[in-house]
Amino acid sequence: xxxxxxxxxxxxxxxxxxxxxxxRLALTLQDDLTARISETGxxxxxxxxxxxxxxxxxxxxxxxxIAAMSRVLDAETVVVGMRPAVAITLVELGMSLPGVRMxxxxxxxxxxxxxxxxxxxxxxxxxxxxxxxxxx
Amino acid sequence: xxxxxRETVPVRTENDVVTVRQTTRAWATECRFxxxxxxxxxxxxxxxxxxxxxxxxxxxxxxxxLDEGPRVGLRLTFxxxxxxxxxxxQALRDGFTSGGGLGLGLGGSRRLVNDFSIDSGPxxxxxxxxxxWK
Amino acid sequence: xxxxxxxxxPDLLRRHESEILDEWLREIGSLGLRRSDVIRExxxxxxxKEFITALREAAQSGSMDPASPSWKGVREFMNGISRxxxxxxxxxxxxxxxxxxxxxxxxxxxxxxxxxxxxxxADQLWLATEFVDKLGLLTxxxxxxxxxxxxxxxxxxxxxLSTPVVALWEGVLALPMIGTLDSARTQTVMExxxxxxxxxxxxxxxxxxxxxxxxxxxxxxxxxKTVTAARLMGADCIISGIRPQIAQTIVHLGVNLQDVxxxxxxxxxxxxxxxRTGSTITxx
Numbered sequence: 446x447x448x449x450x451x452x453x454x455x456x457x458x459x460x461x462x463x464x465x466x467x468x469r470l471a472l473t474l475q476d477d478l479t480a481r482i483s484e485t486g487x488x489x490x491x492x493x494x495x496x497x498x499x500x501x502x503x504x505x506x507x508x509x510x511i512a513a514m515s516r517v518l519d520a521e522t523v524v525v526g527m528r529p530a531v532a533i534t535l536v537e538l539g540m541s542l543p544g545v546r547m548x549x550x551x552x553x554x555x556x557x558x559x560x561x562x563x564x565x566x567x568x569x570x571x572x573x574x575x576x577x578x579x580x581x
Numbered sequence: 582x583x584x585x586x587r588e589t590v591p592v593r594t595e596n597d598v599v600t601v602r603q604t605t606r607a608w609a610t611e612c613r614f615x616x617x618x619x620x621x622x623x624x625x626x627x628x629x630x631x632x633x634x635x636x637x638x639x640x641x642x643x644x645x646x647l648d649e650g651p652r653v654g655l656r657l658t659f660x661x662x663x664x665x666x667x668x669x670x671q672a673l674r675d676g677f678t679s680g681g682g683l684g685l686g687l688g689g690s691r692r693l694v695n696d697f698s699i700d701s702g703p704x705x706x707x708x709x710x711x712x713x714w715k
Numbered sequence: 716x717x718x719x720x721x722x723x724x725p726d727l728l729r730r731h732e733s734e735i736l737d738e739w740l741r742e743i744g745s746l747g748l749r750r751s752d753v754i755r756e757x758x759x760x761x762x763x764k765e766f767i768t769a770l771r772e773a774a775q776s777g778s779m780d781p782a783s784p785s786w787k788g789v790r791e792f793m794n795g796i797s798r799x800x801x802x803x804x805x806x807x808x809x810x811x812x813x814x815x816x817x818x819x820x821x822x823x824x825x826x827x828x829x830x831x832x833x834x835x836x837a838d839q840l841w842l843a844t845e846f847v848d849k850l851g852l853l854t855x856x857x858x859x860x861x862x863x864x865x866x867x868x869x870x871x872x873x874x875x876l877s878t879p880v881v882a883l884w885e886g887v888l889a890l891p892m893i894g895t896l897d898s899a900r901t902q903t904v905m906e907x908x909x910x911x912x913x914x915x916x917x918x919x920x921x922x923x924x925x926x927x928x929x930x931x932x933x934x935x936x937x938x939x940k941t942v943t944a945a946r947l948m949g950a951d952c953i954i955s956g957i958r959p960q961i962a963q964t965i966v967h968l969g970v971n972l973q974d975v976x977x978x979x980x981x982x983x984x985x986x987x988x989x990x991r992t993g994s995t996i997t998x999x
Contacts, residue, residue: 534617536947539689547949549918617906
Protein backbone atom coordinates (compact mmCIF):
# COMPACT_ATOMS: atom_id res chain seq x y z
CA UNK A 446 0.00 0.00 0.00
CA UNK A 447 1.29 3.49 -0.66
CA UNK A 448 -0.37 5.32 2.17
CA UNK A 449 -1.47 4.42 5.65
CA UNK A 450 -5.12 5.39 6.11
CA UNK A 451 -6.00 8.04 8.69
CA UNK A 452 -9.46 7.80 10.20
CA UNK A 453 -11.28 10.71 11.71
CA UNK A 454 -13.39 10.26 14.84
CA UNK A 455 -14.77 13.58 15.96
CA UNK A 456 -11.89 15.67 17.26
CA UNK A 457 -9.51 12.73 17.00
CA UNK A 458 -7.48 11.12 14.27
CA UNK A 459 -6.84 7.41 14.41
CA UNK A 460 -3.99 5.65 12.63
CA UNK A 461 -3.47 1.89 12.66
CA UNK A 462 -0.06 0.78 11.41
CA UNK A 463 -0.32 -2.78 10.23
CA UNK A 464 2.34 -3.14 7.61
CA UNK A 465 6.06 -3.56 7.69
CA UNK A 466 6.79 0.03 6.68
CA UNK A 467 9.58 1.08 4.43
CA UNK A 468 11.10 4.46 5.21
CA ARG A 469 9.21 6.36 2.52
CA LEU A 470 5.88 5.11 3.83
CA ALA A 471 6.80 6.30 7.31
CA LEU A 472 7.76 9.75 6.03
CA THR A 473 4.53 9.92 4.02
CA LEU A 474 2.58 9.14 7.17
CA GLN A 475 4.32 11.94 9.02
CA ASP A 476 3.41 14.39 6.27
CA ASP A 477 -0.16 13.14 5.88
CA LEU A 478 -0.82 13.27 9.59
CA THR A 479 0.42 16.80 10.11
CA ALA A 480 -1.58 17.92 7.08
CA ARG A 481 -4.77 16.30 8.41
CA ILE A 482 -4.32 17.78 11.88
CA SER A 483 -4.09 21.21 10.30
CA GLU A 484 -7.05 20.65 8.00
CA THR A 485 -9.37 19.22 10.62
CA GLY A 486 -8.20 21.08 13.70
CA UNK A 487 -7.96 17.69 15.37
CA UNK A 488 -7.03 17.84 19.06
CA UNK A 489 -5.86 14.29 19.47
CA UNK A 490 -4.00 11.64 17.51
CA UNK A 491 -4.06 7.95 18.39
CA UNK A 492 -1.46 5.72 16.77
CA UNK A 493 -2.12 2.01 17.13
CA UNK A 494 1.06 -0.02 16.77
CA UNK A 495 -0.24 -3.25 18.25
CA UNK A 496 0.41 -5.03 14.95
CA UNK A 497 4.02 -3.93 14.68
CA UNK A 498 6.48 -6.73 15.30
CA UNK A 499 9.41 -4.38 15.16
CA UNK A 500 10.14 -0.73 15.80
CA UNK A 501 13.62 0.37 14.80
CA UNK A 502 15.29 3.75 15.30
CA UNK A 503 13.76 5.20 12.14
CA UNK A 504 10.21 4.31 13.11
CA UNK A 505 10.96 5.41 16.65
CA UNK A 506 12.07 8.77 15.36
CA UNK A 507 8.96 8.98 13.21
CA UNK A 508 6.79 8.46 16.28
CA UNK A 509 8.71 11.09 18.25
CA UNK A 510 8.45 13.53 15.34
CA ILE A 511 4.72 13.00 14.96
CA ALA A 512 4.22 13.68 18.67
CA ALA A 513 6.35 16.82 18.56
CA MET A 514 4.75 18.20 15.40
CA SER A 515 1.25 17.47 16.65
CA ARG A 516 1.97 19.32 19.85
CA VAL A 517 3.03 22.37 17.86
CA LEU A 518 -0.34 22.09 16.11
CA ASP A 519 -2.07 21.90 19.49
CA ALA A 520 -2.89 18.24 19.30
CA GLU A 521 -1.97 15.51 21.77
CA THR A 522 -0.57 12.19 20.55
CA VAL A 523 -0.94 8.83 22.23
CA VAL A 524 0.73 5.69 20.96
CA VAL A 525 -0.92 2.42 21.95
CA GLY A 526 -0.27 -1.28 21.93
CA MET A 527 3.50 -1.59 21.81
CA ARG A 528 4.33 -5.27 22.18
CA PRO A 529 6.62 -6.44 25.03
CA ALA A 530 9.32 -7.79 22.70
CA VAL A 531 9.29 -4.54 20.76
CA ALA A 532 9.47 -2.44 23.95
CA ILE A 533 12.38 -4.48 25.30
CA THR A 534 14.25 -4.15 22.01
CA LEU A 535 13.60 -0.44 21.68
CA VAL A 536 14.97 0.17 25.16
CA GLU A 537 18.05 -1.90 24.36
CA LEU A 538 18.48 0.08 21.17
CA GLY A 539 18.62 3.19 23.36
CA MET A 540 15.31 4.83 22.61
CA SER A 541 12.85 5.71 25.33
CA LEU A 542 10.65 8.19 23.43
CA PRO A 543 10.36 10.57 26.36
CA GLY A 544 8.05 13.10 24.73
CA VAL A 545 5.45 10.57 23.68
CA ARG A 546 2.49 9.39 25.71
CA MET A 547 1.70 5.70 25.67
CA UNK A 548 -1.24 3.53 26.54
CA UNK A 549 -1.83 -0.20 26.64
CA UNK A 550 -4.64 -0.29 24.10
CA UNK A 551 -7.00 1.81 22.00
CA UNK A 552 -9.60 2.10 24.76
CA UNK A 553 -7.14 3.34 27.35
CA UNK A 554 -5.52 5.57 24.75
CA UNK A 555 -8.83 7.22 23.93
CA UNK A 556 -9.51 7.73 27.63
CA UNK A 557 -6.15 9.41 27.95
CA UNK A 558 -6.88 11.69 25.02
CA UNK A 559 -10.33 12.55 26.35
CA UNK A 560 -8.93 13.37 29.78
CA UNK A 561 -6.19 15.56 28.41
CA UNK A 562 -8.66 17.21 26.07
CA UNK A 563 -11.00 17.88 28.98
CA UNK A 564 -8.20 19.51 30.96
CA UNK A 565 -7.08 21.39 27.90
CA UNK A 566 -10.50 22.84 27.27
CA UNK A 567 -10.86 24.01 30.88
CA UNK A 568 -7.73 26.10 30.61
CA UNK A 569 -8.03 27.08 26.99
CA UNK A 570 -8.19 30.68 26.02
CA UNK A 571 -11.69 31.17 24.62
CA UNK A 572 -11.54 31.87 20.95
CA UNK A 573 -14.65 33.86 20.43
CA UNK A 574 -14.71 37.24 22.12
CA UNK A 575 -11.94 38.46 24.32
CA UNK A 576 -13.48 38.26 27.74
CA UNK A 577 -14.00 35.26 29.89
CA UNK A 578 -17.73 35.71 30.26
CA UNK A 579 -17.61 37.28 33.64
CA UNK A 580 -19.25 40.46 32.65
CA UNK A 581 -22.88 40.53 33.40
CA UNK B 582 31.87 -24.27 13.37
CA UNK B 583 29.95 -25.01 10.20
CA UNK B 584 27.70 -22.92 8.03
CA UNK B 585 24.44 -24.78 7.67
CA UNK B 586 22.85 -22.38 5.23
CA ARG B 587 23.90 -19.21 3.42
CA GLU B 588 22.21 -16.66 1.20
CA THR B 589 23.20 -13.24 -0.13
CA VAL B 590 20.73 -10.56 -1.19
CA PRO B 591 21.17 -7.07 -2.58
CA VAL B 592 20.47 -4.14 -0.27
CA ARG B 593 20.05 -1.13 -2.51
CA THR B 594 16.58 0.27 -1.97
CA GLU B 595 14.34 0.80 1.00
CA ASN B 596 12.20 -2.09 -0.22
CA ASP B 597 15.31 -4.23 0.15
CA VAL B 598 15.48 -3.11 3.78
CA VAL B 599 11.99 -4.51 4.29
CA THR B 600 13.01 -7.74 2.56
CA VAL B 601 16.04 -8.01 4.84
CA ARG B 602 13.77 -7.67 7.88
CA GLN B 603 11.42 -10.35 6.65
CA THR B 604 14.20 -12.73 5.68
CA THR B 605 15.87 -12.22 9.05
CA ARG B 606 12.59 -12.95 10.78
CA ALA B 607 12.12 -16.14 8.78
CA TRP B 608 15.66 -17.38 9.43
CA ALA B 609 15.46 -16.47 13.11
CA THR B 610 12.27 -18.49 13.36
CA GLU B 611 14.05 -21.39 11.71
CA CYS B 612 16.72 -21.19 14.40
CA ARG B 613 13.93 -21.25 16.99
CA PHE B 614 14.95 -18.03 18.67
CA UNK B 615 12.68 -16.69 21.40
CA UNK B 616 10.38 -13.89 20.35
CA UNK B 617 12.50 -11.27 22.09
CA UNK B 618 15.71 -12.55 20.50
CA UNK B 619 14.02 -12.64 17.09
CA UNK B 620 12.87 -9.06 17.48
CA UNK B 621 16.35 -7.98 18.50
CA UNK B 622 18.11 -9.49 15.51
CA UNK B 623 15.43 -8.28 13.08
CA UNK B 624 15.75 -4.76 14.46
CA UNK B 625 19.54 -4.89 14.21
CA UNK B 626 19.19 -6.11 10.62
CA UNK B 627 16.88 -3.22 9.83
CA UNK B 628 19.33 -0.68 11.23
CA UNK B 629 22.34 -2.12 9.43
CA UNK B 630 20.51 -2.61 6.15
CA UNK B 631 19.36 0.97 6.24
CA UNK B 632 22.90 2.16 6.93
CA UNK B 633 24.12 0.23 3.92
CA UNK B 634 21.50 1.84 1.69
CA UNK B 635 21.66 5.39 2.97
CA UNK B 636 25.29 5.80 3.94
CA UNK B 637 26.92 3.04 1.97
CA UNK B 638 25.32 3.72 -1.38
CA UNK B 639 23.86 0.24 -1.43
CA UNK B 640 25.49 -3.13 -0.90
CA UNK B 641 24.65 -6.67 0.01
CA UNK B 642 23.51 -8.67 3.00
CA UNK B 643 24.58 -12.25 3.67
CA UNK B 644 22.55 -14.51 5.92
CA UNK B 645 24.17 -17.54 7.53
CA UNK B 646 22.98 -20.16 9.98
CA LEU B 647 25.92 -21.40 12.03
CA ASP B 648 26.34 -24.63 13.93
CA GLU B 649 28.98 -24.56 16.64
CA GLY B 650 28.80 -27.68 18.73
CA PRO B 651 25.43 -27.65 20.43
CA ARG B 652 24.63 -24.02 19.76
CA VAL B 653 23.01 -22.47 16.74
CA GLY B 654 23.62 -18.93 15.54
CA LEU B 655 22.30 -16.53 12.94
CA ARG B 656 24.97 -14.36 11.38
CA LEU B 657 24.23 -11.35 9.20
CA THR B 658 26.92 -9.54 7.26
CA PHE B 659 26.31 -6.20 5.58
CA UNK B 660 28.83 -5.04 3.07
CA UNK B 661 28.97 -1.89 0.98
CA UNK B 662 31.53 -0.07 -1.13
CA UNK B 663 30.56 3.32 0.17
CA UNK B 664 32.67 6.08 1.67
CA UNK B 665 33.38 4.15 4.86
CA UNK B 666 33.12 5.41 8.43
CA UNK B 667 35.96 7.79 9.30
CA UNK B 668 35.67 7.45 13.07
CA UNK B 669 34.17 4.14 14.13
CA UNK B 670 34.39 4.82 17.85
CA GLN B 671 32.42 8.00 17.40
CA ALA B 672 29.85 6.24 15.27
CA LEU B 673 29.41 3.53 17.87
CA ARG B 674 28.74 6.02 20.61
CA ASP B 675 25.10 6.82 20.65
CA GLY B 676 24.46 9.91 18.64
CA PHE B 677 20.89 10.58 17.98
CA THR B 678 20.87 13.10 15.21
CA SER B 679 17.82 14.11 13.30
CA GLY B 680 19.92 14.78 10.25
CA GLY B 681 21.81 12.34 8.11
CA GLY B 682 24.04 11.00 10.84
CA LEU B 683 24.29 7.35 11.67
CA GLY B 684 22.42 7.96 14.87
CA LEU B 685 21.61 5.03 17.05
CA GLY B 686 21.85 2.44 14.32
CA LEU B 687 25.37 1.17 14.78
CA GLY B 688 25.83 1.35 18.53
CA GLY B 689 22.28 0.23 19.10
CA SER B 690 22.71 -2.80 16.86
CA ARG B 691 25.75 -3.85 18.83
CA ARG B 692 23.66 -4.04 21.99
CA LEU B 693 21.06 -6.18 20.28
CA VAL B 694 23.42 -8.96 19.24
CA ASN B 695 25.96 -11.28 20.85
CA ASP B 696 28.86 -10.90 18.43
CA PHE B 697 29.61 -7.71 16.56
CA SER B 698 32.50 -6.88 14.25
CA ILE B 699 33.05 -3.95 11.94
CA ASP B 700 35.67 -3.15 9.33
CA SER B 701 35.36 0.24 7.73
CA GLY B 702 37.41 3.16 6.54
CA PRO B 703 37.58 5.83 3.89
CA UNK B 704 38.02 4.17 0.52
CA UNK B 705 37.48 0.73 2.02
CA UNK B 706 33.74 0.59 2.23
CA UNK B 707 32.06 -0.89 5.26
CA UNK B 708 31.56 -4.44 6.45
CA UNK B 709 29.51 -5.14 9.55
CA UNK B 710 28.95 -8.64 10.83
CA UNK B 711 26.57 -9.48 13.67
CA UNK B 712 25.63 -12.80 15.23
CA UNK B 713 22.86 -13.79 17.58
CA TRP B 714 23.28 -17.19 19.26
CA LYS B 715 20.55 -19.37 20.65
CA UNK C 716 25.74 -66.18 8.23
CA UNK C 717 27.39 -63.95 10.80
CA UNK C 718 30.61 -62.28 9.77
CA UNK C 719 33.78 -63.29 11.52
CA UNK C 720 34.16 -59.99 13.35
CA UNK C 721 30.84 -60.50 15.12
CA UNK C 722 31.86 -63.94 16.21
CA UNK C 723 29.38 -66.63 17.02
CA UNK C 724 27.35 -64.54 19.44
CA PRO C 725 24.64 -63.58 16.94
CA ASP C 726 24.16 -67.24 16.18
CA LEU C 727 24.06 -68.19 19.86
CA LEU C 728 21.53 -65.47 20.59
CA ARG C 729 19.36 -66.79 17.79
CA ARG C 730 19.53 -70.43 18.75
CA HIS C 731 19.51 -70.18 22.53
CA GLU C 732 17.45 -67.07 23.16
CA SER C 733 15.11 -68.51 25.77
CA GLU C 734 17.83 -70.32 27.67
CA ILE C 735 19.93 -67.17 27.84
CA LEU C 736 16.88 -65.29 29.09
CA ASP C 737 16.14 -67.84 31.84
CA GLU C 738 19.75 -67.98 32.99
CA TRP C 739 19.94 -64.21 33.04
CA LEU C 740 16.83 -63.92 35.17
CA ARG C 741 18.25 -66.49 37.60
CA GLU C 742 21.50 -64.54 37.73
CA ILE C 743 19.62 -61.30 38.41
CA GLY C 744 17.83 -63.00 41.25
CA SER C 745 20.96 -64.44 42.81
CA LEU C 746 22.75 -61.10 42.64
CA GLY C 747 19.88 -59.44 44.48
CA LEU C 748 19.05 -57.18 41.55
CA ARG C 749 15.39 -58.08 41.29
CA ARG C 750 14.20 -54.93 43.08
CA SER C 751 10.78 -56.40 43.76
CA ASP C 752 10.18 -53.40 46.01
CA VAL C 753 9.75 -51.14 43.00
CA ILE C 754 9.56 -53.43 39.99
CA ARG C 755 6.93 -56.13 39.67
CA GLU C 756 8.21 -59.61 38.84
CA UNK C 757 6.12 -59.79 35.68
CA UNK C 758 7.42 -56.41 34.47
CA UNK C 759 11.01 -57.47 35.07
CA UNK C 760 10.53 -60.66 33.06
CA UNK C 761 8.86 -58.77 30.22
CA UNK C 762 11.63 -56.19 30.19
CA UNK C 763 14.38 -58.81 30.15
CA LYS C 764 12.63 -60.76 27.41
CA GLU C 765 12.22 -57.66 25.22
CA PHE C 766 15.85 -56.81 25.80
CA ILE C 767 17.16 -60.20 24.71
CA THR C 768 14.89 -60.16 21.68
CA ALA C 769 16.14 -56.73 20.74
CA LEU C 770 19.73 -57.95 21.13
CA ARG C 771 19.11 -60.97 18.99
CA GLU C 772 17.52 -58.92 16.22
CA ALA C 773 20.22 -56.31 16.19
CA ALA C 774 22.94 -58.96 16.22
CA GLN C 775 21.54 -60.43 13.00
CA SER C 776 22.85 -57.36 11.20
CA GLY C 777 26.31 -58.89 11.54
CA SER C 778 27.66 -56.17 13.77
CA MET C 779 28.06 -56.50 17.51
CA ASP C 780 28.88 -52.84 18.00
CA PRO C 781 26.12 -51.16 20.02
CA ALA C 782 27.12 -47.78 18.55
CA SER C 783 26.33 -48.83 14.99
CA PRO C 784 23.12 -47.78 13.22
CA SER C 785 21.55 -51.24 13.24
CA TRP C 786 21.62 -51.12 17.04
CA LYS C 787 19.48 -47.98 17.29
CA GLY C 788 16.50 -49.92 18.59
CA VAL C 789 18.55 -51.44 21.39
CA ARG C 790 19.97 -48.04 22.35
CA GLU C 791 16.50 -46.56 22.56
CA PHE C 792 15.31 -49.50 24.63
CA MET C 793 18.21 -48.99 27.01
CA ASN C 794 17.45 -45.29 27.30
CA GLY C 795 13.96 -46.31 28.27
CA ILE C 796 14.96 -48.75 31.00
CA SER C 797 17.57 -46.32 32.35
CA ARG C 798 15.01 -43.54 32.54
CA UNK C 799 12.41 -45.74 34.20
CA UNK C 800 14.89 -47.05 36.74
CA UNK C 801 16.22 -43.56 37.43
CA UNK C 802 12.72 -42.38 38.18
CA UNK C 803 12.20 -45.35 40.49
CA UNK C 804 15.24 -44.28 42.42
CA UNK C 805 17.44 -47.14 41.30
CA UNK C 806 21.10 -46.17 41.20
CA UNK C 807 23.02 -46.07 37.92
CA UNK C 808 25.45 -48.79 39.12
CA UNK C 809 22.57 -51.10 39.86
CA UNK C 810 21.11 -50.59 36.42
CA UNK C 811 24.52 -51.13 34.85
CA UNK C 812 25.06 -54.31 36.91
CA UNK C 813 21.66 -55.49 35.74
CA UNK C 814 23.09 -55.34 32.20
CA UNK C 815 26.54 -56.70 33.16
CA UNK C 816 24.93 -59.76 34.71
CA UNK C 817 24.13 -60.83 31.15
CA UNK C 818 27.77 -61.87 30.80
CA UNK C 819 27.43 -65.08 32.77
CA UNK C 820 24.71 -66.68 30.60
CA UNK C 821 26.56 -65.59 27.45
CA UNK C 822 29.86 -66.98 28.75
CA UNK C 823 28.14 -70.27 29.63
CA UNK C 824 26.80 -70.56 26.10
CA UNK C 825 30.20 -69.75 24.60
CA UNK C 826 31.95 -72.30 26.81
CA UNK C 827 29.46 -74.95 25.78
CA UNK C 828 29.88 -74.15 22.08
CA UNK C 829 33.68 -73.80 22.05
CA UNK C 830 34.77 -76.23 24.76
CA UNK C 831 37.25 -77.90 22.43
CA UNK C 832 38.68 -74.72 20.98
CA UNK C 833 40.24 -72.74 23.84
CA UNK C 834 41.90 -70.05 21.73
CA UNK C 835 38.71 -69.27 19.87
CA UNK C 836 36.82 -69.39 23.14
CA ALA C 837 39.19 -66.78 24.58
CA ASP C 838 38.61 -64.49 21.59
CA GLN C 839 34.85 -64.87 21.77
CA LEU C 840 34.79 -64.32 25.51
CA TRP C 841 36.68 -61.09 24.95
CA LEU C 842 34.24 -59.98 22.24
CA ALA C 843 31.33 -60.78 24.54
CA THR C 844 32.89 -58.84 27.42
CA GLU C 845 33.46 -55.79 25.26
CA PHE C 846 29.96 -56.02 23.95
CA VAL C 847 28.23 -56.25 27.33
CA ASP C 848 30.50 -53.57 28.83
CA LYS C 849 29.45 -51.13 26.11
CA LEU C 850 25.81 -51.91 26.76
CA GLY C 851 26.24 -51.34 30.47
CA LEU C 852 27.99 -48.03 29.93
CA LEU C 853 25.13 -46.89 27.70
CA THR C 854 22.79 -47.19 30.67
CA UNK C 855 25.11 -45.08 32.80
CA UNK C 856 25.20 -42.33 30.20
CA UNK C 857 21.44 -42.45 29.74
CA UNK C 858 20.98 -42.25 33.48
CA UNK C 859 23.23 -39.19 33.60
CA UNK C 860 21.32 -37.50 30.80
CA UNK C 861 17.95 -38.04 32.41
CA UNK C 862 19.25 -36.62 35.71
CA UNK C 863 20.46 -33.54 33.88
CA UNK C 864 17.05 -33.15 32.29
CA UNK C 865 15.44 -33.27 35.74
CA UNK C 866 17.83 -30.63 37.03
CA UNK C 867 17.12 -28.36 34.10
CA UNK C 868 13.40 -28.76 34.58
CA UNK C 869 13.72 -27.98 38.24
CA UNK C 870 15.82 -24.93 37.50
CA UNK C 871 13.14 -23.72 35.13
CA UNK C 872 10.48 -24.34 37.76
CA UNK C 873 12.49 -22.47 40.34
CA UNK C 874 12.89 -19.58 37.97
CA UNK C 875 9.17 -19.41 37.39
CA LEU C 876 8.28 -19.92 41.03
CA SER C 877 10.64 -17.24 42.20
CA THR C 878 9.22 -14.62 39.90
CA PRO C 879 5.50 -14.74 40.51
CA VAL C 880 3.53 -11.80 39.22
CA VAL C 881 0.62 -11.09 41.49
CA ALA C 882 -2.53 -9.18 40.62
CA LEU C 883 -2.92 -7.02 43.71
CA TRP C 884 -5.89 -5.06 42.57
CA GLU C 885 -7.69 -4.28 39.40
CA GLY C 886 -5.11 -2.75 37.15
CA VAL C 887 -2.28 -3.19 39.66
CA LEU C 888 0.34 -5.91 39.43
CA ALA C 889 3.01 -6.67 41.98
CA LEU C 890 6.28 -8.50 41.43
CA PRO C 891 7.93 -9.41 44.73
CA MET C 892 11.49 -10.32 43.89
CA ILE C 893 13.31 -12.60 46.26
CA GLY C 894 16.90 -13.70 46.36
CA THR C 895 19.90 -12.63 44.37
CA LEU C 896 19.28 -11.36 40.90
CA ASP C 897 21.50 -12.30 38.01
CA SER C 898 21.36 -11.09 34.46
CA ALA C 899 19.50 -14.09 33.10
CA ARG C 900 16.92 -14.08 35.85
CA THR C 901 16.27 -10.36 35.59
CA GLN C 902 15.74 -10.75 31.85
CA THR C 903 13.19 -13.51 32.39
CA VAL C 904 11.51 -11.44 35.07
CA MET C 905 11.29 -8.46 32.74
CA GLU C 906 9.72 -10.50 29.98
CA UNK C 907 7.24 -12.18 32.32
CA UNK C 908 6.15 -8.91 33.89
CA UNK C 909 5.67 -7.16 30.58
CA UNK C 910 3.65 -10.04 29.20
CA UNK C 911 1.43 -10.03 32.28
CA UNK C 912 0.89 -6.32 31.84
CA UNK C 913 -0.45 -6.99 28.38
CA UNK C 914 -2.50 -9.98 29.50
CA UNK C 915 -4.19 -8.19 32.41
CA UNK C 916 -4.25 -4.67 31.05
CA UNK C 917 -2.67 -3.45 34.28
CA UNK C 918 -1.41 0.12 34.11
CA UNK C 919 0.62 -0.07 37.30
CA UNK C 920 3.29 -2.61 38.22
CA UNK C 921 4.98 -2.58 41.61
CA UNK C 922 8.41 -4.18 41.61
CA UNK C 923 9.29 -4.93 45.20
CA UNK C 924 12.93 -5.64 45.95
CA UNK C 925 12.68 -5.98 49.73
CA UNK C 926 13.88 -9.55 49.42
CA UNK C 927 16.89 -8.72 47.27
CA UNK C 928 20.10 -8.51 49.34
CA UNK C 929 22.35 -6.81 46.79
CA UNK C 930 21.98 -4.94 43.58
CA UNK C 931 24.87 -4.40 41.20
CA UNK C 932 25.11 -2.07 38.21
CA UNK C 933 23.86 -4.68 35.78
CA UNK C 934 20.81 -5.49 37.83
CA UNK C 935 20.04 -1.84 38.48
CA UNK C 936 20.25 -1.17 34.76
CA UNK C 937 18.01 -4.10 34.03
CA UNK C 938 15.44 -2.80 36.46
CA UNK C 939 15.60 0.58 34.80
CA LYS C 940 15.15 -1.03 31.40
CA THR C 941 12.11 -2.88 32.69
CA VAL C 942 10.60 0.34 33.93
CA THR C 943 11.28 2.07 30.60
CA ALA C 944 9.92 -0.82 28.56
CA ALA C 945 6.75 -0.91 30.67
CA ARG C 946 6.33 2.80 30.09
CA LEU C 947 6.67 2.33 26.35
CA MET C 948 3.82 -0.12 26.56
CA GLY C 949 1.66 2.26 28.51
CA ALA C 950 2.17 1.10 32.10
CA ASP C 951 3.97 2.70 35.01
CA CYS C 952 6.27 0.95 37.43
CA ILE C 953 6.87 1.73 41.06
CA ILE C 954 9.95 0.24 42.67
CA SER C 955 9.46 -0.46 46.33
CA GLY C 956 11.45 -1.97 49.16
CA ILE C 957 14.75 -0.29 48.45
CA ARG C 958 16.78 -0.92 51.56
CA PRO C 959 19.31 1.63 52.76
CA GLN C 960 22.29 -0.42 51.58
CA ILE C 961 20.80 -0.75 48.12
CA ALA C 962 20.02 2.96 48.03
CA GLN C 963 23.68 3.64 48.78
CA THR C 964 24.85 1.22 46.10
CA ILE C 965 22.58 2.82 43.54
CA VAL C 966 23.85 6.30 44.29
CA HIS C 967 27.48 5.12 44.29
CA LEU C 968 26.99 3.41 40.95
CA GLY C 969 25.62 6.61 39.53
CA VAL C 970 22.46 4.93 38.32
CA ASN C 971 19.90 7.54 37.48
CA LEU C 972 16.61 6.77 39.17
CA GLN C 973 15.28 10.27 38.70
CA ASP C 974 12.43 9.36 36.45
CA VAL C 975 11.43 6.31 38.43
CA UNK C 976 8.96 6.42 41.27
CA UNK C 977 10.28 4.63 44.31
CA UNK C 978 8.65 3.87 47.63
CA UNK C 979 10.14 2.50 50.81
CA UNK C 980 7.61 -0.28 51.25
CA UNK C 981 5.25 -2.35 49.17
CA UNK C 982 2.40 -0.96 51.27
CA UNK C 983 3.30 2.60 50.37
CA UNK C 984 3.58 1.64 46.73
CA UNK C 985 0.18 -0.02 46.86
CA UNK C 986 -1.38 3.05 48.46
CA UNK C 987 0.05 5.17 45.67
CA UNK C 988 -1.19 2.74 43.05
CA UNK C 989 -4.68 2.88 44.51
CA UNK C 990 -4.69 6.66 44.44
CA ARG C 991 -3.55 6.63 40.84
CA THR C 992 -6.26 4.25 39.74
CA GLY C 993 -8.81 6.43 41.49
CA SER C 994 -9.68 3.94 44.18
CA THR C 995 -9.90 4.61 47.89
CA ILE C 996 -10.24 2.29 50.82
CA THR C 997 -12.67 3.41 53.48
CA UNK C 998 -13.02 2.04 56.94
CA UNK C 999 -16.53 1.13 58.08
